[in-house]
Amino acid sequence: MSATAPPSLAPSLLGRADMADADPVLRPEVPLAAAGMTAPAVGPAAIPGSALPPEHPQVQVGRVGVLLVNLGSPDSAEPGDVKRFLGEFLSDPRVIEIPQVIWQPILRLLVLNLRPRTTAQNYAKIWTPEGSPITAITRGQAEALKGRFGPKVVVDWAMRYGTRSIPEQLKALMDAGCDRILTVPLYPQYSSATNGTVVDAANGALAGWRWQPTMRTLPPYYDNPDHIAALAASVREGLAGLDFTPDLIVTSFHGMPQRTLDKGDPYHCQCRKTGRLLAEELGLPVRVTFQSRFGRAEWLKPYTDATLEGLAGEGIRKIAVVCPGFAADCLETLEEVAMEGRETFMEHGGTHFAYLPCLNTSETGIAMLERLIARELAGWV
Numbered sequence: 050m051s052a053t054a055p056p057s058l059a060p061s062l063l064g065r066a067d068m069a070d071a072d073p074v075l076r077p078e079v080p081l082a083a084a085g086m087t088a089p090a091v092g093p094a095a096i097p098g099s100a101l102p103p104e105h106p107q108v109q110v111g112r113v114g115v116l117l118v119n120l121g122s123p124d125s126a127e128p129g130d131v132k133r134f135l136g137e138f139l140s141d142p143r144v145i146e147i148p149q150v151i152w153q154p155i156l157r158l159l160v161l162n163l164r165p166r167t168t169a170q171n172y173a174k175i176w177t178p179e180g181s182p183i184t185a186i187t188r189g190q191a192e193a194l195k196g197r198f199g200p201k202v203v204v205d206w207a208m209r210y211g212t213r214s215i216p217e218q219l220k221a222l223m224d225a226g227c228d229r230i231l232t233v234p235l236y237p238q239y240s241s242a243t244n245g246t247v248v249d250a251a252n253g254a255l256a257g258w259r260w261q262p263t264m265r266t267l268p269p270y271y272d273n274p275d276h277i278a279a280l281a282a283s284v285r286e287g288l289a290g291l292d293f294t295p296d297l298i299v300t301s302f303h304g305m306p307q308r309t310l311d312k313g314d315p316y317h318c319q320c321r322k323t324g325r326l327l328a329e330e331l332g333l334p335v336r337v338t339f340q341s342r343f344g345r346a347e348w349l350k351p352y353t354d355a356t357l358e359g360l361a362g363e364g365i366r367k368i369a370v371v372c373p374g375f376a377a378d379c380l381e382t383l384e385e386v387a388m389e390g391r392e393t394f395m396e397h398g399g400t401h402f403a404y405l406p407c408l409n410t411s412e413t414g415i416a417m418l419e420r421l422i423a424r425e426l427a428g429w430v
């Protein structure tokens with residue numbers, strides 16, 4: 050991951066279009082030159098109403114940034130874009146924990162020649178006029194959260210891989226005067242391959258900057274009572290709209306290699322706890338499963354597909370499936386679970402299948418994120 054150039058010391062007063070709803074807070078009394086910073090000269094009118102000498106650079110500080118981050122998506126469902134996206138994603142050493150000298154030839158010669166075509170076909174099934182669902186939803190979540198934390202707080206969003214990178218959006222926030230930034234990895238359960246790599250990318254971006262913002266990271270919220278209540282409310286609402294009563298709620302979390310659990314990744318336990326707390330809150334039977342196995346190694350079990358194949362054999366023919374490891378619907382939920390999973394279940398003796406959406410931009414989900422974020426902003430706003 051490459052670091053971007055340090056933020057300009059003479060940022061635009063206007064900022065980016067999607068940040069324009071918060072007024073700039075100017076506190077230009079900080080003597081940058083005295084702190085040893087070089088800065089481009091700006092005109093005397095650059096800081097309206099300030100008492101700075103005319104040669105002083107224009108400075109914006111005193112705002113707080115909130116950066117929502119999700120995984121990312123290709124720019125389109127075309128195989129070329131999918132290949133570029135997978136190339137970046139699967140080159141992350143936190144995602145594929147095989148030494149790069151061994152993995153890169155496998156990735157370049159095999160995976161990136163075989164996988165993009167199938168993955169692109171799958172993306173095509175779920176693509177929307179607004180782009181990839183995960184992108185459209187993450188943008189919508191940021192829009193919905195804007196203005197909820199007061200005029201000093203700028204809410205923005207970024208993707209760990211692909212377009213709208215973390216370094217670019219951190220720089221945009223800094224340029225807009227955010228000298229304190231809360232990064233919000235949109236993963237309820239912590240894993241090294243998701244939350245860990247978001248923090249790496251943020252820290253990596255700051256590595257080359259002279260003036261670094263003060264950083265906070267939203268902790269995983271897998272067992273947060275507001276999160277469990279929001280999930281339960283969303284499931285109840287989904288169930289109320291069905292024309293059948295499920296025998297079982299199946300939760301499907303994204304999988305991880307079994308060895309990540311053996312090495313100490315808390316992801317498995319946090320998924321299990323989310324599932325248990327959701328079951329307690331709903332007072333309904335809930336089964337925890339893990340989907341999206343990648344490669345030949347053993348992944349966390351039970352596998353979602355194998356579970357769906359076996360349920361009718363246990364007398365369970367009506368199910369509702371929910372994915373509480375995803376803050377936004379995406380390829381893995383909409384195609385793999387809602388489409389493929391339904392087919393698997395029905396082909397193996399199931400009679401009724403319902404997919405219940407993620408929290409996405411629902412008011413329940415946004416109000417929950419608002420509370421989590423407000424708590425982490427304590428002392429800053």
Ligand SMILES: C=CC1=C(C)c2cc3[nH]c(cc4nc(cc5[nH]c(cc1n2)c(C)c5CCC(=O)O)C(CCC(=O)O)=C4C)c(C)c3C=C
Pocket residue numbers: 120121122123143144145164168181183236240242243303304305306341343374375378379380381
């Ligand atoms: C929710 C948390 C996620 C974890 C944990 C996770 C681990 C993980 N994923 C892969 C490989 C792939 N994941 C892919 C898509 C994908 N993964 C997540 C989330 C987690 N991944 C999301 C939200 C998405 C969908 C993005 C979208 O555009 O909608 C893919 C791409 C699809 C495909 O080719 O199958 C791969 C590959 C690994 C190896 C891994 C853990 C080590």
Ligand SMILES: [Fe+2]
Pocket residue numbers: 303341
């Ligand atoms: Fe994944």
Ligand SMILES: [Fe+2]
Pocket residue numbers: 317318319321
């Ligand atoms: Fe565990």
